[in-house]
Amino acid sequence: MYRLVIEPTQQQQEWVNLTHDQQHYLKRVLRLKDGDPLIIMNGQGKAWKAILQGTSAQLLETLTESTELALNLSLLIALPKGSGFEEIVRGCTELGVTTFIPVISERTLLNPSAQKIERWRKIALEAAEQSERQIVPQILEPIKFSIALTKVKEVKTDKYICVTRRETDHLFSYLTKPLLNPQIIATGPEGGWTTGEIDLAISAGFQPVSLGPRILRAITAPVYVASLVSAMVDTQSFS
Template sequence: MARPLRVYVAHLEPGRRELAADAAHYVGDVHRLRAGAAFVAFDPEAALEADARVIAVERRRVVCELETPRPATRLGRLNTELLQAVGKGEKLEEVVRAATALGARSITMVAAERSVARPDESRRTRLRGIAIEAARQSGRGDLPALAGPEPLERALTAYAERRMLKLCLDPRAEMPLVTRIADHPVEASAALLVGPEGGLSPAEIELAVASGFERVALGPLTLRTELAAVIALGCFAARLAGDPA
């Protein structure tokens, strides 16, 4: 309830500075902070935060004073890496938002057979902004690594060599996800492959299995791909305790 306002500030350094336009709008217009008001400046890309105070607000400019940065207190704690096949439209945004709030370690966009979109660099920049906003809302002090897009086959080849729990969502799997992860230590690494709308092709599932991925299900009904990704990550997160602070 009484958590201080968190404001994204890149490249934290102690001293006086003017906030960037987005942050100034957020501080001055949305939350109407005035001179003297305290907030926390956070830079999730460096996993740093700093106490800050508004010095002056005038029109679209906000000047503030930053204290010495410290390591962020709450970091993403899910040691889970998401391999998300790219869908169309806003779906990836929804996944990035939730995966960040759940504490996922990385999100790699992969292009599968039935992927519609082929995201480029500009999409990744946009996703980075969404991850920063989700970090702010959730109180997370760092970001998931965003990678890709890369072809599914190449991603699977890279994972074939890695020893960790590797799961692939498959609506026809007989093994329920929660049953499979029951004995997986909470802090241990895991990778999670989620297909695009329409699913992974049989050949892709075969390739994933050959790379050490196990097929798991989220129940008998058909879920939208982004809902499936969010829930699968959520099942990992829901093995962690809350924040007593």
């Protein structure tokens, strides 16, 4: 059954006013007709079984299922070059990431436009629909790495920064214990973090961790991290 994410302002009690683009996609692309069922999500954790009715959707029943991770996972990601961040957003949304914090590091080459950021958010919405999530992850405005560290320093979370060519324990070793706090995990740009950036992160409460002996691409590392956390959280939730 098709899932559609709406803005909360579109809902008027048991009715949802569909946008022109939503009407076009449902009726012209998916070929849905009046009375056909679909699932409506507000992107903030609520979902309903609904039917299409003209230019609206009628909400019939609240759904209580949840496919979300049992804790919040935020990825602090040094922006890769090109369209790499689009791949990261798509894959990590499917894996349950709650918040993306894109940062400008010393080796970051990308300076994204407002249109680029809006495209990232559209990709997150589409990936949330496809993976049957109840929440559309938040994508923050890109900021400098040092400023991001200041903002998260006092937040009560487990904080890790992924590094290479250092004698550090693997991230997995920290995930085997019961995960009680939200997680913030930082992954670096092409060429990795500078020594100064790593030291700055440590002073902000980040624990350096390894992702193994192989050097992962800047677009691979976040997906690998999200996969590890997702697997461990889901395993602990079902045990």
